[in-house]
Amino acid sequence: MSYSGAVPTARSRAMVRETRHLLFTVAPGAFWIFIFLVLPSAYLMGVAFMTNGPYGLPQMPLSLDAFERLAGVGFLGWSPGNLYTLLRSLWQTLVSTVLVVIVAYPVAYYITTCREKWRPILLLLVVVPSWTNQVIRAFGWMNLLAPGTPLSSLAESLGLVAPNMGLYPSNLAVTLGLVYNFLPFMVLPLYAAFEKLDTAQVQAAQDLYASPVRAFWHAVFPQTLPGLLAGTVLVAIPAFGMYVIPELLGGGKGMMLGNLVANQFAGSSNWPLGAAGAILMLIATFIGLFAMRRIGKRLGGGEEVVI
Amino acid sequence: MRKRTLARGLAGIWWVTLFFLYAPLFVIVLFSFNSANSTAVFENFSLAWYRRLFGNEQIINAFGNSLVLAVSSSIIALVIGCLIGYGMYRHRHRKLGWLIVLIYLPIVLPDIVFGISEMTFFVQIHDWTGLLQPGLGTMIIAHVTFQIPFVALIVYSRFVGLDPTLFEAAKDLYASPIKRVVHFMVPTIKPALISAFFLSFTLSIDDFVISFFTAGPESATLPIYIWSAIKKGVTPEINAIATLMIGAVAMAAIFSMLFNRQGRR
Amino acid sequence: MVGGKNITETPPHQRSVNTVFQSYALFPHLSVRENLAFGLKMRGMPAAERHTKVDEIADFIKLGDLVDRHVDQLSGGQRQRIALARALICEPDVLLLDEPLSALDAGLRSQLQVELLRVQKRLGMTFVFVTHDQQEAMVMSDRIAVLNGGTIQQVGAPREVYERPVNAFVARFMGHDNLYTISARKSDRLITALGELTAEDAGNGELLLIRPETLDLLPGAVEGPNHLTATVAERLYRGSHAEFRLAIGNTTLQATVNNRGRHLPEVGETVTVAVAPEDLVTLHE
Numbered sequence: 001m002s003y004s005g006a007v008p009t010a011r012s013r014a015m016v017r018e019t020r021h022l023l024f025t026v027a028p029g030a031f032w033i034f035i036f037l038v039l040p041s042a043y044l045m046g047v048a049f050m051t052n053g054p055y056g057l058p059q060m061p062l063s064l065d066a067f068e069r070l071a072g073v074g075f076l077g078w079s080p081g082n083l084y085t086l087l088r089s090l091w092q093t094l095v096s097t098v099l100v101v102i103v104a105y106p107v108a109y110y111i112t113t114c115r116e117k118w119r120p121i122l123l124l125l126v127v128v129p130s131w132t133n134q135v136i137r138a139f140g141w142m143n144l145l146a147p148g149t150p151l152s153s154l155a156e157s158l159g160l161v162a163p164n165m166g167l168y169p170s171n172l173a174v175t176l177g178l179v180y181n182f183l184p185f186m187v188l189p190l191y192a193a194f195e196k197l198d199t200a201q202v203q204a205a206q207d208l209y210a211s212p213v214r215a216f217w218h219a220v221f222p223q224t225l226p227g228l229l230a231g232t233v234l235v236a237i238p239a240f241g242m243y244v245i246p247e248l249l250g251g252g253k254g255m256m257l258g259n260l261v262a263n264q265f266a267g268s269s270n271w272p273l274g275a276a277g278a279i280l281m282l283i284a285t286f287i288g289l290f291a292m293r294r295i296g297k298r299l300g301g302g303e304e305v306v307i
Numbered sequence: 308m309r310k311r312t313l314a315r316g317l318a319g320i321w322w323v324t325l326f327f328l329y330a331p332l333f334v335i336v337l338f339s340f341n342s343a344n345s346t347a348v349f350e351n352f353s354l355a356w357y358r359r360l361f362g363n364e365q366i367i368n369a370f371g372n373s374l375v376l377a378v379s380s381s382i383i384a385l386v387i388g389c390l391i392g393y394g395m396y397r398h399r400h401r402k403l404g405w406l407i408v409l410i411y412l413p414i415v416l417p418d419i420v421f422g423i424s425e426m427t428f429f430v431q432i433h434d435w436t437g438l439l440q441p442g443l444g445t446m447i448i449a450h451v452t453f454q455i456p457f458v459a460l461i462v463y464s465r466f467v468g469l470d471p472t473l474f475e476a477a478k479d480l481y482a483s484p485i486k487r488v489v490h491f492m493v494p495t496i497k498p499a500l501i502s503a504f505f506l507s508f509t510l511s512i513d514d515f516v517i518s519f520f521t522a523g524p525e526s527a528t529l530p531i532y533i534w535s536a537i538k539k540g541v542t543p544e545i546n547a548i549a550t551l552m553i554g555a556v557a558m559a560a561i562f563s564m565l566f567n568r569q570g571r572r
Numbered sequence: 573m574v575g576g577k578n579i580t581e582t583p584p585h586q587r588s589v590n591t592v593f594q595s596y597a598l599f600p601h602l603s604v605r606e607n608l609a610f611g612l613k614m615r616g617m618p619a620a621e622r623h624t625k626v627d628e629i630a631d632f633i634k635l636g637d638l639v640d641r642h643v644d645q646l647s648g649g650q651r652q653r654i655a656l657a658r659a660l661i662c663e664p665d666v667l668l669l670d671e672p673l674s675a676l677d678a679g680l681r682s683q684l685q686v687e688l689l690r691v692q693k694r695l696g697m698t699f700v701f702v703t704h705d706q707q708e709a710m711v712m713s714d715r716i717a718v719l720n721g722g723t724i725q726q727v728g729a730p731r732e733v734y735e736r737p738v739n740a741f742v743a744r745f746m747g748h749d750n751l752y753t754i755s756a757r758k759s760d761r762l763i764t765a766l767g768e769l770t771a772e773d774a775g776n777g778e779l780l781l782i783r784p785e786t787l788d789l790l791p792g793a794v795e796g797p798n799h800l801t802a803t804v805a806e807r808l809y810r811g812s813h814a815e816f817r818l819a820i821g822n823t824t825l826q827a828t829v830n831n832r833g834r835h836l837p838e839v840g841e842t843v844t845v846a847v848a849p850e851d852l853v854t855l856h857e
Contacts, residue, residue, distance in 0.1 A: 025394030029387045040428030110317040131556045136549045140331025241417030476597035478584040480611035494601045
């Protein structure tokens with residue numbers, strides 16, 4: 001009897017053994033993530049192209065209704081509500097990211113100027129609040145900004161808000177909540193960048209340029225760019241999809257994309273519309289990651305940026 | 308002269324930021340001891356809200372759910388994540404790009420998309436088969452899914468930090484494949500296993516969005532309970548639970564600081 | 573083949589071979605005692621017995637007081653010795669030492685070379701010592717096997733391999749540079765770029781090897797059999813000896829001369845190189 005197949009050599013047997021080992025170790029987790037995340041996400045994307053049925057559940061036939069609804073086309077003609085929500089999400093993300101940078105930059109620098117043995121403790125002080133549940137943190141701000149609290153009274157007496165309205169719920173409260181939530185994510189990478197700062201370059205710059213502002217701009221800032229970029233990824237992407245903070249601090253007029261999406265699966269059910277919003281969020285996430293990778297590579301700090 | 312102004316300015320910004328970071332937490336703790344039913348005016352010190360807390364069966368249940376969820380999901384994720392971490396290490400010279408993408412997916416996916424994907428999927432499967440009734444089971448599945456990558460990455464980086472000849476040495480000293488796992492690999496990566504477990508546990512306890520969408524009517528966790536309590540109307544009772552949770556976090560912070568110091572020695 | 577058995581197909585954990593690794597590969601999560609006992613434990617020896625064996629071996633390598641330390645509290649030399657003891661304790665048929673000393677500095681290295689030799693003599697165990705350093709190979713071995721790309725080139729006693737290498741690879745590996753192509757031969761008279769030389773045992777190789785330390789340098793031009801006239805192109809004075817690069821026609825020849833306080837030729841001086849016929853070896857490429 002003759003076999004046309006190759007005779008198994010010691011080498012090919014070892015290959016088979018290694019492949020079996022790879023499957024044995026990696027398969028359970030890979031299958032888990034595939035079944036419980038890849039398939040569900042794929043299904044969700046499919047739902048976006050289905051029609052909204054009674055009780056908000058998806059139905060055949062396939063259509064682009066959900067995307068039209070997302071763009072504001074309804075039974076009563078076009079309304080700008082969803083578009084406002086989208087723009088508000090972008091605006092809140094932008095403003096809170098910029099504010100986070102403005103606060104985190106000096107804070108991270110301040111920590112590097114402290115004695116070495118204090119630095120881990122100072123960093124811990126910045127990080128610890130973010131270990132508490134985000135619902136509790138948002139609730140803390142509700143307590144602080146509610147009508148009748150000292151902060152709200154101050155704002156009222158300055159004429160910033162209408163009497164007895166309080167600072168929350170409002171868009172301002174959402175911005176505050178976002179800054180509060182994401183500040184540590186910016187401080188940590190910036191701190192890492194500052195710690196690696198090449199002080200020789202800074203001294204050279206101080207010799208070469210007359211003003212400290214120019215020295216900063218030419219010697220310090222470029223060196224912290226990779227950290228800044230990493231921080232921006234860590235802040236802007238989750239901020240854009242934030243659900244808890246606008247829900248608790250924003251009220252009806254503070255809604256962001258996350259709330260629009262979530263609501264389609266709770267009260268005012270419309271799964272296809274929610275799924276379409278989720279696709280939008282995914283696109284934004286991947287564009288963000290992709291852009292940061294590209295810029296990161298150009299800066300040479302690629303590895304740090306890829307989280 | 309100018310330098311000193313800069314240093315003072317920085318210190319000022321630091322203290323203001325610290326105040327900003329801790330003020331909301333402080334207010335929660337303070338008003339949890341308020342005798343009045345108000346979160347704006349502090350009247351007298353009182354433990355009344357805590358007494359009410361321990362009589363509230365829903366809260367005790369939610370606390371139990373949180374613990375069961377965190378412990379069981381962390382154990383499952385530890386086993387699965389460890390296997391992946393080791394597989395990634397052993398086969399690191401192969402092209403495993405697809406695996407890396409798969410592992411990073413749960414990390415980069417926005418919480419809300421993660422949560423609703425799971426929810427729609429579970430609901431659909433339940434419709435077709437009657438399996439996966441929303442409840443603790445579905446929550447555990449969802450939590451394991453986002454914990455696996457963290458465990459895998461921690462274990463992988465621990466293995467990468469080892470001298471590769473250690474594996475040869477274990478074989479050389481008569482350890483059979485099973486004994487290699489029991490007497491060499493597991494003890495060697497023990498610190499990584501401990502920190503992976505605690506990270507998984509913290510991620511699970513801390514999660515709200517994904518739990519919220521995968522929970523059933525009987526399986527509310529503490530954050531979900533707090534959420535619905537807030538939605539019903541703010542009461543100082545919420546301050547009391549929140550204070551307990553903040554206390555737990557503060558303890559964890561102190562422990563991690565001490566643990567870190569010992570680790571460095 | 574170990575003890576007459578082919579072990580290629582036996583998995584490593586069932587072979588009676590133990591290894592001392594270049595990086596020592598001591599288990600970082602175990603104490604020195606647990607490291608030493610690892611192999612015994614894997615083979616199922618009871619704890620009490622392991623304990624006495626560990627104490628014995630620790631005394632044997634004179635590190636008894638280190639046994640209860642942690643691995644990361646040891647110096648390089650101590651780790652090396654523990655790695656050796658960890659392999660020896662299993663009493664293998666063959667001990668494999670994979671460049672065990674290459675991570676140590678020169679002084680410690682030669683000290684441990686002597687120590688290893690003593691251990692080996694006392695135990696009478698077969699040591700397979702892998703090294704890239706031919707000096708170390710010659711010091712440590714009874715027999716040397718020179719490998720190139722996985723195939724054995726020559727096996728023999730150190731003197732044999734050094735003085736009678738079978739091919740150019742072995743010769744170069746043992747540090748020989750004076751290799752010349754034989755362009756023609758008349759019985760035992762070999763013609764090379766250096767000139768005509770007579771060898772006692774001309775063999776049939778196409779390369780001629782002249783070892784630098786076998787050469788005598790005579791001042792001036794002296795006629796005679798196997799005498800070559802040369803000019804000193806370079807001199808490296810090394811205290812105990814001096815190395816010369818000599819120009820003969822268009823080629824050069826290396827010579828090493830012991831410094832016995834006599835005249836050492838200067839650069840540019842004309843000298844005569846006397847070659848003993850019995851020191852010439854021919855070999856294949």
